[in-house]
Amino acid sequence: MSTTEVLAAALLLAGGLFYLAGTVGLLRFPDVYSRLHALTKADNLGLLLVCSGLSLLAGSWRAAALLGTIWLLGLLAATVSAHLIARHARARHFNGGEQ
Amino acid sequence: MSSTALYVLVAAGLFGIGVYGLIIASHLLRKLFAINIMGNAIFVLMVAASAPLDGRPDAVPQALVLTGIVIAVSATAFALALMVQLYRVTGQASLEEDPTEDD
Amino acid sequence: MTDLAVDVLIGAGLLALAWQTIIGKSLFRGIVLFVVFGLTMALAWARMGAPDLALAEAAIGAGVTGALMLVAFRRLVRIRPEQSAQPALRRSRLALPVAVLAGSLVAVIGLAVVAVERDPAVAGQAVAQALTDSGLGNPITGVLLLYRNLDTLLEVAVLLAAFLAARTVFGEDEARSPTPSRREVPLVGALLAIIVPLTILIATHLLLAGSREPGGAFQAGAVLAASGVLLVLAGRLQPAAGLSSWPALGLTLGLMLFSLIGLAVMAFGAPLLALPGLWAVYLIETAMMLSIAMTLVLLFAGASGLRRGSP
Numbered sequence: 001m002s003t004t005e006v007l008a009a010a011l012l013l014a015g016g017l018f019y020l021a022g023t024v025g026l027l028r029f030p031d032v033y034s035r036l037h038a039l040t041k042a043d044n045l046g047l048l049l050v051c052s053g054l055s056l057l058a059g060s061w062r063a064a065a066l067l068g069t070i071w072l073l074g075l076l077a078a079t080v081s082a083h084l085i086a087r088h089a090r091a092r093h094f095n096g097g098e099q
Numbered sequence: 100m101s102s103t104a105l106y107v108l109v110a111a112g113l114f115g116i117g118v119y120g121l122i123i124a125s126h127l128l129r130k131l132f133a134i135n136i137m138g139n140a141i142f143v144l145m146v147a148a149s150a151p152l153d154g155r156p157d158a159v160p161q162a163l164v165l166t167g168i169v170i171a172v173s174a175t176a177f178a179l180a181l182m183v184q185l186y187r188v189t190g191q192a193s194l195e196e197d198p199t200e201d202d
Numbered sequence: 203m204t205d206l207a208v209d210v211l212i213g214a215g216l217l218a219l220a221w222q223t224i225i226g227k228s229l230f231r232g233i234v235l236f237v238v239f240g241l242t243m244a245l246a247w248a249r250m251g252a253p254d255l256a257l258a259e260a261a262i263g264a265g266v267t268g269a270l271m272l273v274a275f276r277r278l279v280r281i282r283p284e285q286s287a288q289p290a291l292r293r294s295r296l297a298l299p300v301a302v303l304a305g306s307l308v309a310v311i312g313l314a315v316v317a318v319e320r321d322p323a324v325a326g327q328a329v330a331q332a333l334t335d336s337g338l339g340n341p342i343t344g345v346l347l348l349y350r351n352l353d354t355l356l357e358v359a360v361l362l363a364a365f366l367a368a369r370t371v372f373g374e375d376e377a378r379s380p381t382p383s384r385r386e387v388p389l390v391g392a393l394l395a396i397i398v399p400l401t402i403l404i405a406t407h408l409l410l411a412g413s414r415e416p417g418g419a420f421q422a423g424a425v426l427a428a429s430g431v432l433l434v435l436a437g438r439l440q441p442a443a444g445l446s447s448w449p450a451l452g453l454t455l456g457l458m459l460f461s462l463i464g465l466a467v468m469a470f471g472a473p474l475l476a477l478p479g480l481w482a483v484y485l486i487e488t489a490m491m492l493s494i495a496m497t498l499v500l501l502f503a504g505a506s507g508l509r510r511g512s513p
Contacts, residue, residue, distance in 0.1 A: 109217065119300075123225075128229055161252050179368075
């Protein structure tokens with residue numbers, strides 16, 4: 001295995017760990033806000049690690065750019081959906097319902 | 100075991116689950132899940148059972164399945180409209196006389 | 203070895219998701235699991251060497267079907283809120299044996315087909331040879347538009363028929379799906395400003411690439427419909443009662459253009475629906491993409507027209 005492959009494998013493994021942590025957080029954390037926190041923060045970092053690992057393996061700038069775009073779009077979607085879910089939860093909280 | 104045989108078995112399992120769901124589910128939305136799962140099982144069977152030609156997958160069953168996916172979503176959309184209308188008229192989304200009664 | 207392991211994981215995932223979708227307690231959770239099932243199906247298609255199907259399944263099978271199911275569920279909840287609490291399952295002594303029999307039947311048929319010795323002159327072989335000189339590098343698009351063109355035409359007709367049937371059954375919905383006059387969240391506007399142009403770009407790419415690479419009118423139409431669904435959800439487009447002229451044109455454009463070109467070639471002595479060249483393929487695919495997107499968005503909105511909403 002070349003150095004690139006070892007580095008890519010390490011990045012992919014680290015990304016997988018972050019996904020695992022994010023999912024455990026999603027399942028174990030008590031309320032909406034901390035679950036969102038676990039999901040968006042850990043998973044976005046996991047996605048970044050997986051994407052960088054894959055672009056090392058792909059070995060072309062085009063593939064790397066596409067993977068980078070995927071990460072940016074994922075970041076964007078996670079940001080807005082987390083915002084909307086938290087906003088909705090807060091509105092319901094103030095209206096007397098539980099999350 | 101080859102991947103082909105594996106996917107044929109997965110198709111069989113999905114079809115069985117779909118049939119089971121179609122029988123035991125009483126809510127129409129759930130019956131729709133079951134029908135869609137049965138359809139997907141047949142799609143998997145068609146693609147998995149067609150052998151590749153000189154290393155490339157056979158295009159004819161794939162084109163058939165692509166048509167099938169679009170037809171399935173059309174039928175599902177119509178079925179959903181029927182379900183909502185049935186609910187609006189009768190107040191229940193199942194085809195039984197009394198949903199609480201077991202047979 | 204690792205290949206087979208991945209296939210086993212995907213297969214087991216499909217079975218587990220299907221089972222949970224059927225027997226799960228909550229209907230809403232069932233819809234979410236069904237969408238996850240569709241995405242896993244897309245992975246399975248990619249593993250089976252069918253990237254066109256993977257794209258179609260992710261966009262149409264998981265995305266559009268999931269959106270339609272969610273919006274139908276919301277209509278049910280609006281009529282009576284305690285929707286999820288209904289007794290979901292009923293007991294039946296016959297269910298398990300019948301299901302096992304049906305599954306075994308599929309397994310036997312499938313394994314028998316796999317075991318059959320293949321005739322070297324199957325249709326796929328002939329198609330693959332004939333397509334190399336047609337200029338369409340993607341065999342699926344080739345089969346759809348050159349060999350099974352009548353089926354593809356009728357498929358667009360079925361989609362339109364489903365829309366008309368749904369409209370007829372449904373009538374004009376007095377409680378419209380997107381709640382109107384809700385103040386828009388600032389971030390949503392920014393998201394739309396990025397996502398909608400990008401979606402149009404991706405749809406165009408899928409359409410143009412569809413002649414050589416995975417992609418085509420159906421995938422592109424579903425992606426385009428996704429941006430329409432977003433606009434409806436954000437209230438930028440609102441359901442309107444009457445069928446105004448441009449949605450009606452959009453709905454029927456694919457069918458009309460395909461039939462017109464297909465009939466017009468007969469005047470030049472060609473058989474029905476024999477497409478005169480690549481330009482006709484692109485023209486028809488573009489029209490079909492617009493029609494498919496319009497039909498799906500209107501099905502989602504539950505209306506026969508759209509009007510511009512206040513942002």
